[in-house]
Amino acid sequence: MPGNLPAEVTSFVGRDDDVATARKLLGGTRVLTLTGVGGVGKTRLSRHVGAAVRRAxxxxxxxxxxxxxxxxxxxxxxxxxxxxxxxxxxEPLTVLTDCLTTADLLLILDNCEHVIGACAALVDRIVPATTGLRILATSRESLGVAGEQVLPVAPLPVPDPERAEFGGPAMRLLVERASAADPAFRQSADNAATLAAICRRLDGIPLALELAALRLRMFTPDQVLARLDDAMGLLTTGLRAAPRRQQTLASAIRWSYDLCTPDEQRLWEQLSVFAGGVDLAAAEAVCQIGAPQTLLGALTGLVDKSVLSYARGADGAGRYTMLEPLRQFAGDRLRARGNEYTVRVGHREFYYRLARRGRSEYWNAADTGWFGDVAREHANLRAALQFSLAEPAGARRALELATDLWPFWEHCHLLLEGYRWLAEALAKNPARTVDRARALAASSAIAAMRSETATAVEFARASAEIAVETGSVQVQAEAEMARAVLVFGTGELREALEIAVTVSVRAGECDHPRVAMEGLAFAAVCALALDDPLAGALAEKLMALSTEHGSHLLGGLAYWAVGTQRRREGDLCGAVAALRRSIELFRLFDRCAWVATSVDGLAWVAAAEGDLARAARLMGAASAVRRGSSQRLAHAMTQLIGQQVREQVQTGLGEQEFGARFAAGAALAVEDAVDYAMETAPVAVTVVEPAGLEVLTRREREVARLIASGHGNRGIAQELVISIRTAESHVDHILTKLGFTSRTQIAAWVSRHTRAGTSR
Structure with missing residues (x-):
């Protein structure tokens, strides 16, 4: 089934009633928030509830x-x-709303409390605009949105001393975890009363119980209880105003901390600066606790004490993670010790070195490794950027980080995030330096891809001026490359081609292979769109250069260009081989933005082979792969080259048949769409009857009706109280879904289906 819920690896104890209540509430509410103190088990309960209702x-x-x-x-x-x-x-909220409009889906938002306002705004926006979406949130406070149902998560029931009880959920959890840590451990008549007292002392808080259970490997139950009392007494001296359960959890964590060796304590503290986990190399580079053997010993100790969890990801890379209450405790200790700034600088510098690797590895054989490492460390890179922007001495590093990550922002569908980081870093770095010029060039390209022409022009101009002032020939090439993208966006393809060709030559002369290959790739796109004879030579030159450097990503673009050119030359077998090779290369990268372009290329080949039905399905499959993307420039490149083919397929099949075949391809999941294009697995492609207005989302139907009424984008925006950019985005999505090329076709389609009584 679809989803990303991780498998549970330990037993789930004592929450049957809470699970049943949550399931019942989810049947009658759209938003359910699990609230409670840290460590009470909100995260674990939410995941178990998610697993229990998955089939629904x-x-x-x-x-x-x-x-x-x-x-x-x-x-x-x-x-x-x-x-x-x-x-x-x-507007990521708009994309989310459009995607989730008719989705039958449970979305679990875990640990909302520190971004409660943003979570509330998100939920308040997407829930009313959808029909089958349910939200299950965990937070220390409620979201405060309309229709929210709150389910307080209490600690586990503890044994009642008045009734001499020695069982119950808290006791079961303590004994199960103690037995897992020490198979020889058993509950007995001799220790039952003490174990029950431990449960009461820890107020039945699951995380505190699990930490205490680990101590039973080395202490008797009586010793554990005595030390808990000591830790509680010491800790609450400075926490008298804190709620009792917060004091209880803090005392359990503090006792675990006190049982660690000094090296383990320092490592625990320093690991708190990492976000989303840490691997061994990063821990060794950032944490300062002595020789490598000392660090390895401390890491092992923290895993043994369950302060850290260790697991291998899908890519086989090992990673250490820490529960949020433990990380927060360690962060407080690090600040109290006075070492936070030094450790955070080390953290920033380590991830700066990772980002900087992209200057060379993005365009050579190491590109898959670099993109994979950056994607895995996305949360840590965010943390490094935030720290750099928050302190004056780090502003320049923030600019370098944001700029060096430009290939990641561009190729992995993160343009908005990259744009934001670049904007903030530029605002804090007004000096006219080479770094600023590079950041401006990257910002110009992103602005052009997002159709922000005026902003892109200003960024490109400023970048070029600083590049000339500083005498950096390489940055001048980058600025000119940004100008080529900008000119393409204005429709001046011939000028964009000339600029890109010149850029590729100059970049080669100044030993800037990345821009040389990017210039060739862009020039090839322009030449193919213009049906210029130069296209073949550009594609082959790009192929030679990317092969020389071993680039997989830019090599994928080379294979796409060569395959598209071979189709034009009539070498259809060669075209298919090249285009499929491009997909194989693009699929080495997570969520690569260019896969859809290659699927479109295979659609054009199918049309040339006379298989119009497959061509229409492939066009729909390409739209499925591209779904959710509003990078208008990349889509425009494909449209310019393939527009004539699309029109030929529509004419050959007829509008209704084309619409049915296109819709069948568009209905595929992304992986199925790619498999269909590659013919690597039998994918059932159901041809539906020509769809009515229901093929569109609710908001798209509103936009389509307004188009039929003669409204332009400005009028649509005013009528629906949305931005003009959002209106444009909806029109683009409608054209893509229906396989149309003009607003007139949309208007005729709405009119026809309205008369037929199929509109809703």
Whole structure:
């Protein structure tokens, strides 16, 4: 089933009633928030509830962990990314709403309290605009949105001393975890009363019980109880105003801390600066506790004490993670010790070195490794950027970080996030330096891709001026490359081609292979769109250069260009081979933005082979792969080259048949759409009857009706109280879904289906 809910690896104890209540409440409310103190088990309960109701949601259960998201502005884009949507639009909430309009889906938002306002705004926006979406949130306070149902999560019931009880959920959890840590441990008549007292002393808080259970490997129950009393007495001296349960959890964590060796304590503290986990290399580079053997010993000790969890990801990379209450405690200790600034600088510098690797690895054989590392460390890179922007001495590093990550922002559908980081860094770095010129060039390209022409012009001009002032020939090439993208966006393809060709030559002369290959790739696109004879030579030159450097990503663009050119030359077998090779290369990268372009290329080949039905399905499949992306420039490139083919297929099949075949391809999941294009697996492609207005989302139907009434984008925006950019985005989506090329076709289609009585 779809979704990303992780498997549970330990037993779930004592929450049967809470699970039943949550399931019942989810049946009658759209928003359910689990509230309670830290460590009470909200996260674990939410995941267990999600697993229990998974079959009730056709589109799956999706978990979004927000503990590492400290910037409220990144909440919506983080949710979109977990759902597999593209973050290259100025309004991620709009993309989320459109995607979820008719989805039958449970969305779990975990650890909302530190970004409560942003979470509330997100939920308040998407819930009323959808029909089958349910939200399950965890937070230390309620979201405060309309229709929210709150389910307080209490600690586990503890044994009643008045009744001499020695069982119950808290006791079961303590004994199960103690037995897991020490298979020889058993509850007995001799220790039952003491174990019950431990449960009461810890107020039945699950995290505190699990930490105490680990101590039973080395202490008797009586010793554990005595030390808990000592820790509680010491800790509450400075926490008298804190709620009792907060004191209880803090005392359990503090006792675990006190039982660690000095090296383990310092490592625990220093690891608190990492977001989203840490691997061994990062821990060794950032944490300062002595020789490598000392660090390895401390890491092992923290894993043994369950302060850290260790697991291998899908890519096989090992990673250490820490529960949020433990990380917060460690962060407080690090600040109290006075070492936070030094450790955070080390953290920033380590991830700066990762980002800087992209200057060379983006365009050579190491590109897959670099993109994979950056994607894995996205949360830590965010933390490094935030720290750099928050302190004056780090402003320049923030500019370098944001700029060096430009390929990641561009190719992995993170244009909006990259744009934000670049804007903030530029605002704090007004000096006319080479770094500023590079950042301006990157910002110009992003602005052009987002159709912000005036802003892109200003950025490109400023970048070029500083590049000339500083005498940096390489940055001048980058600025000119940004200008080529800008000129393309204005429709001046011939000028864009000439600029890109010149850029590729100059970049080669000044030993700037990245821009040389990007210039060739862009020039090839322009030449193909213009049907210029130069296209073949440009594509082959790009192929030679990308092969020389071993680039997979830019090599994928080379294979796409060569395959598209071979189709024009009539070498259809060669075209298919090249285009499929481009997809193989693009699929080495997570959520690569260019896969849809290659699927479109295969559609053009199918049309040339006379298989119009497959061509229409492939065009729909390409739209499925591209779904959620508002990067208008990239889509425009494909449209310019393939527009004539689309029209030929529509004419050959007829509008209704084309619409049915296109809709069948568009209905595929992303992986199925790519498999269909590659013919690597039998994918059932159901041809539906020509769809009515229901093929569009509710908001798209409103936009389509307004188009039929003669409204322009400005009128649509005013009528629906949305921005003009959002109106444009809706029109683009409608054209893509219906396989149309003009507003007139939309108007005729709405009129026809309205008369037929199929509109809703």
């Amino acid at each position: 949601f056709a589109d799956g259960v999706w978990l979004v962990e927000l503990a590492h998201v400290t910037d409220p502005d990144l909440v919506a884009s983080t949710v979109a990314r977990e759902l597999g949507l593209r973050d290259d639009t100025s």
